[in-house]
Amino acid sequence: MSLSRRLRRITLSQVAAALVVVFLLLPFVIVMGASFDQSGAYEIRFPPRSLSLEAYAGIGKYLPALGRSAMVGACVAALATVFGLMAALGIVRSGIVGKETLQAFFRLSVQIPMVVTGAVFLQFYYHVSAVLPWNPMSSMAGLVIAHLFVAIPYTVGAISAVLVRIDPSVEEAANSLGASHWATFREVTFPMLRPGLVAGMFYAFIMSFGDVPIAIFLVNQDTMTLPVQIFQDMQFDFQRGMLAVSTIVVVLSLALILGLQRYAGLDLVSSSGRK
Amino acid sequence: MSGSRAAETGRGGANTIRWGAFLAPPLLLSLALLVLPQASFLWMSFHEDLGLGQSSETASLVNYVRIVTDPFYLHSIWLTVYLSAAAAAIGLVLGFATAYALARLGGWRARLALSLILTTSLITIVIKLMGLNLMLGASGLVNQALLAVGAVASPVAFVNNELGVLIGLVQYTLPILVLMLFGVVQTIPVGLEEAAAIHGASRAAIFARVILPLARTGLIGGGLIAFNMGMGAFTSAVLLGGGRVLTMPVLIQQKMIQSSEYGMGAALSTVLLVLVFTVNIVVATCVTRRRGSRP
Numbered sequence: 001m002s003l004s005r006r007l008r009r010i011t012l013s014q015v016a017a018a019l020v021v022v023f024l025l026l027p028f029v030i031v032m033g034a035s036f037d038q039s040g041a042y043e044i045r046f047p048p049r050s051l052s053l054e055a056y057a058g059i060g061k062y063l064p065a066l067g068r069s070a071m072v073g074a075c076v077a078a079l080a081t082v083f084g085l086m087a088a089l090g091i092v093r094s095g096i097v098g099k100e101t102l103q104a105f106f107r108l109s110v111q112i113p114m115v116v117t118g119a120v121f122l123q124f125y126y127h128v129s130a131v132l133p134w135n136p137m138s139s140m141a142g143l144v145i146a147h148l149f150v151a152i153p154y155t156v157g158a159i160s161a162v163l164v165r166i167d168p169s170v171e172e173a174a175n176s177l178g179a180s181h182w183a184t185f186r187e188v189t190f191p192m193l194r195p196g197l198v199a200g201m202f203y204a205f206i207m208s209f210g211d212v213p214i215a216i217f218l219v220n221q222d223t224m225t226l227p228v229q230i231f232q233d234m235q236f237d238f239q240r241g242m243l244a245v246s247t248i249v250v251v252l253s254l255a256l257i258l259g260l261q262r263y264a265g266l267d268l269v270s271s272s273g274r275k
Numbered sequence: 276m277s278g279s280r281a282a283e284t285g286r287g288g289a290n291t292i293r294w295g296a297f298l299a300p301p302l303l304l305s306l307a308l309l310v311l312p313q314a315s316f317l318w319m320s321f322h323e324d325l326g327l328g329q330s331s332e333t334a335s336l337v338n339y340v341r342i343v344t345d346p347f348y349l350h351s352i353w354l355t356v357y358l359s360a361a362a363a364a365i366g367l368v369l370g371f372a373t374a375y376a377l378a379r380l381g382g383w384r385a386r387l388a389l390s391l392i393l394t395t396s397l398i399t400i401v402i403k404l405m406g407l408n409l410m411l412g413a414s415g416l417v418n419q420a421l422l423a424v425g426a427v428a429s430p431v432a433f434v435n436n437e438l439g440v441l442i443g444l445v446q447y448t449l450p451i452l453v454l455m456l457f458g459v460v461q462t463i464p465v466g467l468e469e470a471a472a473i474h475g476a477s478r479a480a481i482f483a484r485v486i487l488p489l490a491r492t493g494l495i496g497g498g499l500i501a502f503n504m505g506m507g508a509f510t511s512a513v514l515l516g517g518g519r520v521l522t523m524p525v526l527i528q529q530k531m532i533q534s535s536e537y538g539m540g541a542a543l544s545t546v547l548l549v550l551v552f553t554v555n556i557v558v559a560t561c562v563t564r565r566r567g568s569r570p
Contacts, residue, residue, distance in 0.1 A: 011478075014380075016372035021388055024395045024449060027406025030416065034409060083301040090298025102298075106305065113507025113551065115524040116544040119531050123319055123541065124312035149308040152301060181292045210399030213509040216528060230401045234408070234514055246402040253398045 028250055035243035058241025059248070062229060066245065069226040072140050073209035076147040080204040081197055083148070084155025088196075091156075092163045106156045109149050118217035121146040125218070143218045143225070147208040154207065155200030162196030198264045202256075320541035330538050338542035348526075352546070355522040358437065358512075359505030362444035366501045367494055369445070370452030371460075375486075377453070378460035389457060396450035404514040407446060408434055435517030443511030448501040455500070459493030460486075495562055499555060506551050523547045 038052030091102050109117070125142055129135035136142030166189065174184040212227045219228055226249070230242055260266035321334040342348040373392075377385040395403065410416050411433035418430040433439055463486060471481045487494075509524035516525070523543055530540035 011376070013372040013376040016369055017376035017388070020369050020373040020449060020453070021391065024392055024446065026416070027403050027410055027446070028395065028398065029406075030409050031402055031406040083304060086297040087301035089294050090296070090301070092294075094293075094295035094298065096295055096298065102302075106301075109305065109309065111503065111551075111555075113503075113524060113547060115507055115509040115527055116548055119527055119540055119544050120312045120316045122531060123316050123537060127315050145308070149305070152305055156301070185292065206397050210397075210401075212401060213507070213524065213528075216509075217531065227399050227401045230405070231510065231514070234401070234405060235518070242405065246405060249402060250398055254394065257394055257397065 031243055032247045032250060035240075035247040055240040055244040058239055059244045061239065061241055062226060062245040065224050065226040065229040066249070068140060068223065069209050072143055072147065072225065073205040075140075075144045076151050076208040077201045077205035079144070079148050080151035080155045081159075081201045083152055084159050084200050084204075085193075085197065087152070087156045088159035088163050092160050103156075103160070107153050110153045114150065114211065114213040117146065117150060118214035121149075121214070122217040137218055137220070137223070140223055143215055143223065146214050146218060147204075147211065150214070151204035151207055154203040155197075158200035158203065159193060159196040162193055166192050194264070195267065198260060198266045202260055202266060316541050317545060319537055320545050322538045324536040324538045338538050339546070341539070342542060342546055348543070351521050351523055351526050352550070354437070354520070355506060355524075355547075356550070358441055358444060358520075358522065359502050359508075362441055362448060362505045363498045363501035365441075365445050366448045366452045367456075367498050370449055370497065371456050371490070371494065373449075373453045374456035374460050378457055379465065389454065392450045392453050400447065400510050401514070403446060404443060404511060407443060407515065411439065411442065434515050435519060437516070437520050439515035439517070440508075440512050440520045440522070443515035444505045444508055447508060447511055448504050451504070452497050452501055455497045456490070456493060459490050459497075463489045492562065495558065499558055502554065503551055506547065 033048055035055045036051050036053070037048030038050045038054055087106060090096070091099055091106075096102070121142070122137075125136045129137070136145065170192075171184050171188055174188045175181070179187065210227055211225075212231050215225050215228045216231070219225055226245070230246070233239055233242055257266075318334075319330070320338055321336065322330040322332075323335060323337045324330050342352075377388055408415075412418070413430040413432075415433075417433065418427075421427045421431065433442065467485055467489075468481050471485050476484065507524060508522070509528060512520055512522045512525050513528075516522075518525075521529075524547070527540050527543045527547070530536045530543060
């Protein structure tokens, strides 16, 4: 057998790779497939035996939670991007000493297990509501603040990574052609930062939208998010509507990912490998 | 780069942007959200729970003493470390094999596979766990297949036990490991393997003597990330453990929400946090020391 053929034949690692891809994708295929099955009240079957949309009739219970999760995710993504942009500009552009320490500080909150962050904020909000005439947990604000704490590292990281690669000579050229510093930032730097802004915003949204371990401490019936609702129903009250709403979330997530990759310069594979 | 920036500051005068000022709001916010809650939480952990959400007025180490002496809590710590380490090890083997195969495959097929793998990690974990539960349950696809080929006589209990949590943790960490290790394998030139093969090295020898040493740092880094994810994994531990596998994240939530033992919940959180940071610092120190001692 020739050398190149020996290296090219199907290897153990290729078999493992195929199994891993199937293992990772199958859960989603099963949820989506089972959502189209026509079956008795509590039996979940995959592959489906006869097709029906009956699970989708039970979706109403989950729509308010889906809306809240999307809203919290959007607020967290927007705020984290603003703060992340400021932090990245401050760290990369200023002559401040201890940049490494600052970067490390802004990575700290993702290294704390999320369940600890949730417990910590629950306790903190008890204290806040005892001192101030405001209970952060009576609205979505408490959850947004706790998620913001965890999301800022994603945006700082994604935006600084793009910012350090911007060639200063481009900005100097704009300056010497008469653009003010603000105009240079607005017209030259900001558009070049877009991939970092989009990636950071996207990861912040995804973290917030999918979170269980923080939200489980901070939500009540009126502020319930979708992942927590599904989490609780999976344990205590399996409803077929869950399969339907999950299928919708999978489809929406795919649309979001594809849309951002195609139209907004989001490079998922390379921006995540950096982590 | 900082040199040209300084020159700009000198020239621009009043028109210059003072970038340092931008740092203040995010830094203050992050500091406030880190220090204030953590401090009140740590303070809480030194107070004994008196039931009904009340805690003692005086500070003591009673919660910590209970954690390190009560076999119930010690077993929980052991279980969390053991499951996280086992999941990290399995994830490294599977993740490295996958990353290696994809990096050597290259082209659009590797990109498609990576995109799919990454996408699975972006969709909320509860949906993934719902699918895993249906897939591995008594009447799930895997048991259907095993029964059909006659490999087992009765359904295997894959979920609602420690095995289920382990499978869930591997699912949780694999996508990140594959992506990280893909980057690592890409830095190993295929020419090195071919050179070793020309000189008669077997595939096992090429792996052990060429690939593994070059990937070592990446494997340690990936293993640590996977271990950290496992130590904090709450959702998978509850949903695939069926409430029977009491790892530390599960216990913390139970103490805080169900039994209102805030002091104990806070103490367990602190122990978990210290444990995670210690493991990371120790491993990082060992890696730098070994690298430093090399000729």
